[in-house]
Amino acid sequence: MDNIFEQSLEFHERNKGKIEVRSKVPLDNKEALSLAYTPGVAEVSKRIAMNPEDAYRYTLKQNSIAVVSDGSAVLGLGNLGAKAAIPVMEGKAAIFKEFAGIDAFPICLDTQDTEKIIKTIKMISPVFGGINLEDISAPRCFEIERRLAEELDIPVMHDDQHGTATVVLAGLINSLKLRGTKKEDATVLINGVGAAGSAIAYILALYGFKNILLCDTHGLIYEGRDNLSDEKIKLSQITNKEKIKGSLEDGLKFSDIFIGVSKAGLLNADHIKMMKEQPIIFALANPTPEIMPDIAKGAGAFIYASGRSDFPNQVNNALVFPGIFRGLLDKRIKKINNEIFIKAAEALAGHNKNLSVDQILPDLYDKSIVDSIKNSF
């Protein structure tokens, strides 16, 4: 076992988890308790009963979100169940506070049924100002997000889709700038058409990329192909206009950009060499990328990015979700739209003042990113 894994187990056990719930106010004497609890709180409850919107004025709702998972797609590890999702959601909640001052609480659901997930989240929504869906597998995640966005009066975002799509778009904006290529002229191949791959395709199409190829386990996706889910049928209508057929390799030949949200070790040097000159490689499989940086660079990659913190160009959702939710909560936005993600991506790309092939995105620990994103929409 890797040393980091041993260390992480020990770290989690020693710290007894990672987050805590604390009082922001004193409670250690009669006067304090009579303000924060009975009898004073009775008046606050009455006000909110008369005007439910006042929950935003007087309670944690103004700054709280639920980080919700059903444990069906935990990290890149697959369907590990609700309890195995807890440490990931807890880590995410910790990041929300550290990066954006948001009070996020992990909710791990003891069901993987679409309708039950939707009902449960609706039932617990009153205390939250937003819902961050996480690590819920496709295609259920699409229906769950769409329905909740329709039926709730607080913003709902599936981070594996839109957080990923937003940071990828930001990375591509800067990569193309460095390569001197217009988005309209670039061909992008996205390998892996789950939650992340779908959302990346949608946001790139909306942003103005004209040539997008998608590849799943059956090969390139084109309109009319066999083995297309409803979601993929929709995607086939906005991608691959020339109906290129065949395997991943058949698509790579036409591509300037490879975005992998798929499997470890899928690409080798020959794959890079068959692409257009100076290809841009986003190898985002976690924790092991589709191809390692030295191999990709050695085979001619102009830019290499991955999800890894130990390689240059880490494409990490944590660059995006704190700022998006900070903005949603502060502006009390009730419905998210793709315009928000595009503006956030442009803001994130523009935030990077030290642009180079080894630094296409700002540093993750730059606390001012949150403000740049929040102020962009």
Next chain:
Amino acid sequence: MDNIFEQSLEFHERNKGKIEVRSKVPLDNKEALSLAYTPGVAEVSKRIAMNPEDAYRYTLKQNSIAVVSDGSAVLGLGNLGAKAAIPVMEGKAAIFKEFAGIDAFPICLDTQDTEKIIKTIKMISPVFGGINLEDISAPRCFEIERRLAEELDIPVMHDDQHGTATVVLAGLINSLKLRGTKKEDATVLINGVGAAGSAIAYILALYGFKNILLCDTHGLIYEGRDNLSDEKIKLSQITNKEKIKGSLEDGLKFSDIFIGVSKAGLLNADHIKMMKEQPIIFALANPTPEIMPDIAKGAGAFIYASGRSDFPNQVNNALVFPGIFRGLLDKRIKKINNEIFIKAAEALAGHNKNLSVDQILPDLYDKSIVDSIKNSF
């Protein structure tokens, strides 16, 4: 409007609610994030997937509870709805941390349907080590608590029932000691047969009180009376063995002890005078008691207690629930039983080293109460 109510509104608005969710671990550099989040956390998730009990070892589950309400019985104010319950549940969560170091999160449910409440709580249970039900009206609260206790593998306690019953029993143990009366010889009249009144009757019967009278809006309860719910039929079988019939007044004539969990201003001096000599009066209606202390004492009450912090002898659940849940979590007890409440009541009564008619219970701000209760079961 009372000054305390104005102050409390201002206090809640200024503090933007009362609780926050924070990271207990550093997250401000690459190494920290790789331990707390990816890639390190992947190993923690895998361990828990193999052995779900390890959620207690590596996550917040070991120290977290949900404070759950449907807003149907908010304080003494009635059915104000889910959002109006938020400030109360948030206050309770703050008290859990302040008094017992427990990470409690408020969950306010957008339903008052028994089955939906049960289902929702089961669905969100994986991340919690216990469930504190709160401000859910009778009779739904009985079914909800019973079913959840059966169906979940974490402890479930409805505080309005058992927290109240436990602190009342503790207060009575010391009151009878001061009065020199044995529990077997005392007649107790409980006025109000909702969540609290029922639970008080059960715990007193189990503890060994032989003469318990219950009074609802139709008068004294006896076996075979009209207008008895299922819950009251059960209670009629363990109380009022002599089948005394009639009004509150008809019961008071026989009573040494009055426990009011009913309505403001229900009693006057004449009521106190018709009771046995040196009566013990627990006037627990909130925020305004059934009778004020000066009137009760003036009419001959030996001991007067209420829910108020500005009168002597505050009978407050906060004396009980932090220690009970601290013990449940530390001992990893999966099912609660009445033995736990009785032991906790005895421990709370015994914790008071300055026993007097104006101090039947320990001081609420005595932080060592939690340990006394926790170590009692």
